Amino acid sequence: MSYFHNIHFTLEEANNKLDNIKPEIEEMMSLKRKLDKKGFDVYSHSYLGGSGPNGKGAFPDEMELLVGILKGLNDDGVMIKDIENGLVDFPHIRNNGEEVYLCWKYGESDINWWHTLPDGFSGRRVISEL
Numbered sequence: 001m002s003y004f005h006n007i008h009f010t011l012e013e014a015n016n017k018l019d020n021i022k023p024e025i026e027e028m029m030s031l032k033r034k035l036d037k038k039g040f041d042v043y044s045h046s047y048l049g050g051s052g053p054n055g056k057g058a059f060p061d062e063m064e065l066l067v068g069i070l071k072g073l074n075d076d077g078v079m080i081k082d083i084e085n086g087l088v089d090f091p092h093i094r095n096n097g098e099e100v101y102l103c104w105k106y107g108e109s110d111i112n113w114w115h116t117l118p119d120g121f122s123g124r125r126v127i128s129e130l
Contacts, residue, residue, distance in 0.1 A: 003099045004117065005091035007077025011127065014090035014102045015110050021078065024069050025086045025106055031066040032083045042066065042083065087121065094130060102127075 009017065032042060039047050040060055059067075070080055079089040079101070086106025092114065094100055103113040103124055113124040 001097055003091075003093070005077065005099065007091060008093050008099075009077065009090040009102065011092070011102060011111060011130070014092065014104075017076070017078065017090065018088070018104055018111060021073060021076075021088075024073065025088065028066060028069050028080070028083055029086050029106065031062045031069070034062045035060060035066070038062070081121070092130075100130075 035042055038060060040063065041047070042063065045059065045063070066083070070083075073080055077091060079091070081087040081089055088104045089101035090104075090111070092100050092102045098116070100114050100116050102111045103115055103121065104111045105121075112127050114127060114130050115121065115123045115125060
């Protein structure tokens with residue numbers, strides 16, 4: 001069977017990974033807030049209204065740090081779905097062979113939700129239904 005993702009996590013592995021990356025998630029959210037205050041849109045990679053500081057490189061330092069965090073997490077198989085709210089998915093294979101996401105949002109203690117690939121956050125189901 002072929003899957004969309006190359007890296008998959010068990011629930012235990014995802015929760016352990018989550019414990020290790022929570023500081024990075026917090027830093028990612030903080031960097032996003034700092035960039036917002038500077039008027040830099042992380043999604044379009046530009047300053048709002050075309051303004052911005054002269055003499056700087058293409059991106060603010062905070063953007064470079066943010067990209068580094070996102071790349072590192074992505075390389076580890078962790079999917080950041082929302083930078084601002086700290087929404088994270090971990091690819092997982094259910095017992096029936098279906099590829100799904102274990103879903104966590106900043107502020108939740110552990111991973112208590114999952115959803116199918118097409119459903120997204122709005123289709124979250126409790127982990128007991130996994």
